[in-house]
Amino acid sequence: MSKGPVVITGAGSGIGQALALAYAETDRPLLLLGRNLQSLEATAILACSRGAIVRVLMADVGDASTLDAAALNFSDEFGEITVLIANAGISHGTLARERDDRPVFAEIITTNLLGMDNTCTAFLPYMAQGGRIAGIASVAGFRGLPGAAAYCASKAGVIAYLESLRLELKVQGIRVCCIAPGYIATPMTAANHYPMPWLMAPERAARRMRKAIDRGQAWLVVPWQMGIVGMILRHLPIALYDRLFARVAGKARKTGSAQGV
Numbered sequence: 001m002s003k004g005p006v007v008i009t010g011a012g013s014g015i016g017q018a019l020a021l022a023y024a025e026t027d028r029p030l031l032l033l034g035r036n037l038q039s040l041e042a043t044a045i046l047a048c049s050r051g052a053i054v055r056v057l058m059a060d061v062g063d064a065s066t067l068d069a070a071a072l073n074f075s076d077e078f079g080e081i082t083v084l085i086a087n088a089g090i091s092h093g094t095l096a097r098e099r100d101d102r103p104v105f106a107e108i109i110t111t112n113l114l115g116m117d118n119t120c121t122a123f124l125p126y127m128a129q130g131g132r133i134a135g136i137a138s139v140a141g142f143r144g145l146p147g148a149a150a151y152c153a154s155k156a157g158v159i160a161y162l163e164s165l166r167l168e169l170k171v172q173g174i175r176v177c178c179i180a181p182g183y184i185a186t187p188m189t190a191a192n193h194y195p196m197p198w199l200m201a202p203e204r205a206a207r208r209m210r211k212a213i214d215r216g217q218a219w220l221v222v223p224w225q226m227g228i229v230g231m232i233l234r235h236l237p238i239a240l241y242d243r244l245f246a247r248v249a250g251k252a253r254k255t256g257s258a259q260g261v
Contacts, residue, residue: 003028004028004029004080004081004082004083004128004131005028005029005030005031005074005078005079005081005082006023006028006029006031006082006083006084006085007030007031007071007074007083007084007085008020008030008031008033008085008087009033009034009059009061009085009087009115010087010089010136011032011040011043011056011087012035012036012038012039012040012042012043013039013043013186013187014184014186014187014188014202015087015136015181015184015186015205015209016032016034016085016087016088017039017046017202018202018203018206019087019209019210020043020046020047021046021047021050021203021206022203022207022209023083023210024047024048024050024051024052024054025050025051025052026050026051027052028051028052028053029052029053029054029055029074029077029078030052030053030055031054031055031056031057031070031074032047032054032055032056032057033056033057033058033061033067033070033088034059034088035058035059035060037056037058040056040057040058041056043056044056053078055074055077057070060111060115061088061111061115062110062111062114062115062118063118064118064121067118067119067122067123068122071122071123071125071126072126074126075126080126080127080128080131081123081126081127081128081131082127082128082131082132083131083133083213083214084119084120084123084127084131084132084133084134085133085136086115086116086119086120086133086134086135086136087135087136088111088112088115088116088119089111089115089136089138090107090108090111090188091108092104092108092151093147093148093151094108094147094148094151095147096149101150104150105149108150108151108154109150109153109154109157111154112151112154112158113154113157113158113161116135116158116161117161120133120135124169124174129172129173129174130173130174131173131175132174132175132176132177132214132216133165133174133176133177134177134178134209134212134213135158135161135162135165135177135178135179136158136181137155137158137159137162137178137179137180137181138155138158138180138181139181139182139221139226139229139230140152141154141155141156141157141158141159142156142180142230142233143233143234143245145248146245146246146247146248155180158178159178159180162176162177163178166178166218175216175217176218177212177213177216177217177220178218178219178220179209179212179213179220179221179222180219180221180222180226180227180230181200181221181226182197182221182223182229182230183196183197183198183199183200183226184200184201184202184205184222185199185200185201185202186202197225197226198223198225198226200222200223205222208220208222209222
Protein backbone atom coordinates (compact mmCIF):
# COMPACT_ATOMS: atom_id res chain seq x y z
CA MET A 1 0.00 0.00 0.00
CA SER A 2 1.13 3.59 -0.70
CA LYS A 3 1.67 6.00 2.17
CA GLY A 4 -1.78 7.49 1.73
CA PRO A 5 -3.99 8.85 4.53
CA VAL A 6 -5.05 6.51 7.34
CA VAL A 7 -8.02 6.93 9.69
CA ILE A 8 -8.28 5.05 13.00
CA THR A 9 -11.06 5.27 15.58
CA GLY A 10 -10.48 4.40 19.20
CA ALA A 11 -6.85 5.41 18.72
CA GLY A 12 -6.14 6.62 22.23
CA SER A 13 -5.02 3.32 23.71
CA GLY A 14 -4.84 -0.43 23.28
CA ILE A 15 -5.22 -1.89 19.81
CA GLY A 16 -6.07 1.49 18.29
CA GLN A 17 -2.90 3.10 19.58
CA ALA A 18 -0.81 0.12 18.49
CA LEU A 19 -2.31 0.29 14.98
CA ALA A 20 -1.64 4.02 14.80
CA LEU A 21 2.02 3.38 15.56
CA ALA A 22 2.13 0.47 13.11
CA TYR A 23 1.03 2.86 10.36
CA ALA A 24 3.09 5.84 11.54
CA GLU A 25 5.59 6.49 8.74
CA THR A 26 7.41 9.50 7.37
CA ASP A 27 4.96 11.95 5.74
CA ARG A 28 1.97 9.64 6.14
CA PRO A 29 -1.18 11.51 7.25
CA LEU A 30 -3.03 9.93 10.18
CA LEU A 31 -6.40 10.95 11.58
CA LEU A 32 -6.81 9.63 15.12
CA LEU A 33 -10.26 9.69 16.70
CA GLY A 34 -11.39 8.80 20.20
CA ARG A 35 -13.24 9.98 23.27
CA ASN A 36 -10.20 10.87 25.40
CA LEU A 37 -8.27 13.86 24.03
CA GLN A 38 -5.32 13.39 26.39
CA SER A 39 -4.85 9.78 25.27
CA LEU A 40 -5.15 10.76 21.61
CA GLU A 41 -2.51 13.45 22.00
CA ALA A 42 -0.17 10.95 23.66
CA THR A 43 -0.60 8.62 20.68
CA ALA A 44 -0.06 11.55 18.31
CA ILE A 45 3.25 12.46 19.94
CA LEU A 46 4.51 8.91 19.45
CA ALA A 47 3.30 8.80 15.83
CA CYS A 48 4.84 12.21 15.04
CA SER A 49 8.18 10.99 16.40
CA ARG A 50 8.11 8.42 13.58
CA GLY A 51 7.55 11.10 10.95
CA ALA A 52 3.78 10.85 10.50
CA ILE A 53 1.57 13.89 9.93
CA VAL A 54 -1.07 13.57 12.62
CA ARG A 55 -4.47 15.10 13.19
CA VAL A 56 -6.51 14.26 16.29
CA LEU A 57 -10.19 14.70 16.98
CA MET A 58 -12.09 13.95 20.15
CA ALA A 59 -15.21 12.25 18.84
CA ASP A 60 -17.75 9.62 19.81
CA VAL A 61 -18.51 7.17 16.99
CA GLY A 62 -22.13 7.32 18.05
CA ASP A 63 -22.20 10.89 16.69
CA ALA A 64 -22.56 10.44 12.92
CA SER A 65 -22.58 14.17 12.10
CA THR A 66 -19.19 14.69 13.78
CA LEU A 67 -17.72 11.80 11.80
CA ASP A 68 -19.20 13.16 8.54
CA ALA A 69 -17.54 16.53 9.14
CA ALA A 70 -14.23 14.90 10.11
CA ALA A 71 -14.21 12.82 6.92
CA LEU A 72 -14.83 15.87 4.74
CA ASN A 73 -12.19 17.99 6.46
CA PHE A 74 -9.49 15.31 6.51
CA SER A 75 -10.00 14.37 2.85
CA ASP A 76 -10.00 18.05 1.83
CA GLU A 77 -6.62 18.44 3.50
CA PHE A 78 -4.92 15.20 2.46
CA GLY A 79 -6.90 13.65 -0.39
CA GLU A 80 -8.40 10.20 -0.74
CA ILE A 81 -8.16 7.85 2.24
CA THR A 82 -6.30 4.61 1.68
CA VAL A 83 -6.94 2.85 5.01
CA LEU A 84 -9.90 3.13 7.38
CA ILE A 85 -9.80 1.17 10.64
CA ALA A 86 -13.00 1.08 12.67
CA ASN A 87 -11.58 0.06 16.01
CA ALA A 88 -13.61 1.97 18.62
CA GLY A 89 -15.25 -0.36 21.07
CA ILE A 90 -16.35 -0.77 24.67
CA SER A 91 -16.93 -3.80 26.86
CA HIS A 92 -18.76 -4.63 30.07
CA GLY A 93 -20.85 -7.41 31.49
CA THR A 94 -24.63 -7.20 31.36
CA LEU A 95 -27.35 -9.36 32.87
CA ALA A 96 -30.84 -9.69 31.44
CA ARG A 97 -32.38 -9.88 34.91
CA GLU A 98 -30.86 -6.50 35.84
CA ARG A 99 -32.91 -3.61 34.46
CA ASP A 100 -30.17 -1.22 35.53
CA ASP A 101 -27.98 -2.75 32.81
CA ARG A 102 -30.20 -1.40 30.03
CA PRO A 103 -28.19 1.83 29.52
CA VAL A 104 -24.91 -0.12 29.38
CA PHE A 105 -26.39 -2.62 26.91
CA ALA A 106 -27.55 0.24 24.67
CA GLU A 107 -24.18 2.00 24.89
CA ILE A 108 -22.28 -1.14 23.92
CA ILE A 109 -24.48 -1.79 20.88
CA THR A 110 -24.38 1.88 19.87
CA THR A 111 -20.60 2.13 20.07
CA ASN A 112 -19.54 -1.28 18.80
CA LEU A 113 -22.07 -1.84 16.02
CA LEU A 114 -23.86 1.38 15.11
CA GLY A 115 -20.61 3.28 15.61
CA MET A 116 -18.89 1.07 13.06
CA ASP A 117 -21.58 1.83 10.49
CA ASN A 118 -21.37 5.55 11.31
CA THR A 119 -17.62 5.38 10.74
CA CYS A 120 -17.76 3.49 7.46
CA THR A 121 -20.59 5.52 5.95
CA ALA A 122 -18.84 8.77 6.90
CA PHE A 123 -15.48 7.96 5.30
CA LEU A 124 -16.50 5.69 2.40
CA PRO A 125 -17.26 8.57 0.00
CA TYR A 126 -13.62 9.65 0.34
CA MET A 127 -11.96 6.23 0.03
CA ALA A 128 -9.40 5.67 -2.71
CA GLN A 129 -9.90 3.04 -5.37
CA GLY A 130 -8.28 -0.10 -4.00
CA GLY A 131 -8.51 1.24 -0.45
CA ARG A 132 -8.72 -0.88 2.68
CA ILE A 133 -11.36 -0.96 5.41
CA ALA A 134 -10.77 -2.96 8.59
CA GLY A 135 -13.17 -3.49 11.46
CA ILE A 136 -12.25 -4.87 14.85
CA ALA A 137 -14.64 -7.62 15.90
CA SER A 138 -13.81 -10.23 18.57
CA VAL A 139 -13.75 -13.97 19.14
CA ALA A 140 -16.57 -13.17 21.57
CA GLY A 141 -18.73 -12.72 18.49
CA PHE A 142 -18.47 -16.42 17.58
CA ARG A 143 -20.99 -17.58 20.21
CA GLY A 144 -22.88 -16.16 23.18
CA LEU A 145 -21.27 -16.15 26.61
CA PRO A 146 -23.05 -15.82 29.97
CA GLY A 147 -23.04 -12.32 31.39
CA ALA A 148 -21.79 -10.80 28.13
CA ALA A 149 -24.91 -10.66 25.97
CA ALA A 150 -24.41 -7.06 24.83
CA TYR A 151 -20.74 -7.49 23.97
CA CYS A 152 -21.18 -10.84 22.21
CA ALA A 153 -24.21 -9.59 20.28
CA SER A 154 -22.42 -6.43 19.21
CA LYS A 155 -19.36 -8.32 17.95
CA ALA A 156 -21.45 -10.98 16.20
CA GLY A 157 -23.20 -8.10 14.48
CA VAL A 158 -19.85 -6.58 13.52
CA ILE A 159 -18.73 -9.85 11.90
CA ALA A 160 -21.91 -10.05 9.81
CA TYR A 161 -21.78 -6.34 9.01
CA LEU A 162 -18.21 -6.51 7.70
CA GLU A 163 -19.00 -9.56 5.60
CA SER A 164 -21.90 -7.70 3.99
CA LEU A 165 -19.66 -4.67 3.46
CA ARG A 166 -16.95 -6.84 1.90
CA LEU A 167 -19.36 -8.17 -0.71
CA GLU A 168 -20.92 -4.75 -1.31
CA LEU A 169 -17.60 -2.96 -1.90
CA LYS A 170 -15.79 -5.68 -3.83
CA VAL A 171 -16.98 -4.28 -7.16
CA GLN A 172 -15.39 -0.94 -6.22
CA GLY A 173 -12.03 -2.54 -5.53
CA ILE A 174 -12.18 -1.73 -1.81
CA ARG A 175 -11.06 -4.65 0.37
CA VAL A 176 -12.69 -5.22 3.75
CA CYS A 177 -10.90 -7.08 6.54
CA CYS A 178 -12.69 -8.42 9.61
CA ILE A 179 -10.27 -8.81 12.51
CA ALA A 180 -11.31 -10.91 15.49
CA PRO A 181 -8.81 -10.50 18.34
CA GLY A 182 -8.60 -12.95 21.16
CA TYR A 183 -6.96 -11.70 24.33
CA ILE A 184 -4.77 -8.65 23.69
CA ALA A 185 -3.07 -6.90 26.62
CA THR A 186 -5.04 -3.63 26.63
CA PRO A 187 -6.85 -1.53 29.26
CA MET A 188 -10.06 -3.31 28.22
CA THR A 189 -8.76 -6.82 28.97
CA ALA A 190 -7.05 -5.58 32.14
CA ALA A 191 -10.53 -5.42 33.67
CA ASN A 192 -11.10 -9.15 33.09
CA HIS A 193 -10.93 -11.33 36.20
CA TYR A 194 -10.59 -14.72 34.56
CA PRO A 195 -7.82 -16.63 32.72
CA MET A 196 -6.84 -15.20 29.32
CA PRO A 197 -4.93 -17.83 27.32
CA TRP A 198 -2.38 -16.70 24.72
CA LEU A 199 -2.51 -13.09 25.88
CA MET A 200 -0.73 -11.07 23.19
CA ALA A 201 1.07 -7.72 23.34
CA PRO A 202 -0.80 -5.06 21.32
CA GLU A 203 2.27 -4.11 19.30
CA ARG A 204 2.72 -7.67 18.07
CA ALA A 205 -0.98 -7.96 17.29
CA ALA A 206 -0.94 -4.67 15.38
CA ARG A 207 1.92 -5.80 13.16
CA ARG A 208 -0.06 -8.89 12.16
CA MET A 209 -3.17 -6.81 11.63
CA ARG A 210 -1.41 -4.34 9.38
CA LYS A 211 -0.05 -7.13 7.19
CA ALA A 212 -3.54 -8.59 6.80
CA ILE A 213 -5.10 -5.20 6.05
CA ASP A 214 -2.48 -4.15 3.52
CA ARG A 215 -2.69 -7.37 1.53
CA GLY A 216 -6.48 -7.24 1.45
CA GLN A 217 -7.05 -10.30 3.61
CA ALA A 218 -10.75 -10.83 4.40
CA TRP A 219 -10.45 -12.49 7.82
CA LEU A 220 -7.92 -12.58 10.62
CA VAL A 221 -7.95 -14.02 14.14
CA VAL A 222 -5.09 -13.11 16.49
CA PRO A 223 -3.44 -14.91 18.12
CA TRP A 224 -3.74 -17.82 15.70
CA GLN A 225 -4.45 -20.29 18.50
CA MET A 226 -7.74 -18.50 19.20
CA GLY A 227 -8.70 -19.03 15.58
CA ILE A 228 -8.53 -22.79 16.09
CA VAL A 229 -10.42 -22.59 19.38
CA GLY A 230 -13.02 -20.36 17.77
CA MET A 231 -13.54 -22.75 14.88
CA ILE A 232 -14.10 -25.62 17.31
CA LEU A 233 -16.52 -23.59 19.46
CA ARG A 234 -18.58 -22.51 16.46
CA HIS A 235 -19.22 -26.13 15.56
CA LEU A 236 -19.82 -27.57 19.02
CA PRO A 237 -23.32 -29.05 19.43
CA ILE A 238 -25.55 -26.87 21.57
CA ALA A 239 -25.88 -29.45 24.35
CA LEU A 240 -22.11 -29.77 24.71
CA TYR A 241 -21.50 -26.04 24.43
CA ASP A 242 -24.07 -25.33 27.13
CA ARG A 243 -22.52 -27.92 29.44
CA LEU A 244 -19.06 -26.38 29.02
CA PHE A 245 -19.93 -22.69 29.24
CA ALA A 246 -23.06 -22.33 31.37
CA ARG A 247 -20.99 -21.76 34.50
CA VAL A 248 -18.24 -19.64 32.95
CA ALA A 249 -17.66 -16.39 34.85
CA GLY A 250 -18.89 -13.41 32.87
CA LYS A 251 -17.50 -9.92 32.44
CA ALA A 252 -17.68 -7.52 35.36
CA ARG A 253 -20.82 -5.37 35.40
CA LYS A 254 -20.91 -1.64 35.76
CA THR A 255 -24.13 0.28 35.62
CA GLY A 256 -24.01 3.69 34.01
CA SER A 257 -21.30 3.77 31.36
CA ALA A 258 -19.07 1.10 29.89
CA GLN A 259 -15.32 1.12 29.54
CA GLY A 260 -13.71 1.83 26.20
CA VAL A 261 -11.71 4.17 24.01
